[in-house]
Amino acid sequence: MKLTGTILALAALAQTASAHYTFNTLIAGTQRSSAAVRQPQNNSPVKPVTSLDMRCNTNPTPASATVTVNAGDTVGFTMSAAIFHEGPLSIYLGKAPGNAADWDGSGANWFKIAEWGATFNRFGFTPLGKSEFTTTIPKDTPSGQYLIRGEQIALHVIPPEFYVGVAQINVVNGGSGSPSKVSIPGHMSES
Secondary structure (H helix, E strand, C coil), X not given: CHHHHHHHHHXXXXXXXXXXXXXXXXXXXXXEECCCEEECCCCCCXXXXXXXXXXXXXXXXXXXXXXXXXXXXXXXXXXXXXXXXXXCEEEEEEECCCCHHHCCCCCCCEEEEEEECEECCXXXXXXXXXXXXXXXXXXXXXXXXXXXXXXXXXXXXXXXXXXXXXXXXXXXXXXXXXXXXXXXXXXXXXX
């Protein structure tokens, strides 16, 4: 009996660990780059929502590239595995005060450019089962260096788990837009 319980516990643990994922490849125009992504140490979620790790994940490896992309081009991420947990996914841009490689993501510099949320004709979440998410950089985004940040909120547990990844981009041929910005953490509350 003890052996059966141990085997079942290990199987449950393995299933939970295999359900985790990272934002591991940047999509920027026609380019794909894992070198521009600050790779996380593992595929574990970030907790709590008030943690400074919500910005760029927990102690990510520095990116070795910053990819140039035009305002109005496609950007996004490929995941290390398909989204397994129900919940929304968003993409943010954060304007770096200088070089993206030198910025830790602090300050009210972040704005959301895309969100995949719930569907209500058979309730569910659109990210479920997908492993690639792309959107368009708004054409009026000012030129400069940015962190692009993916965030999936996994709602299968309370409090939710957050899967976060960032990459470094240089936006060119931009405009003069001025979207409202938020700080991360601080863009949502625990309740």
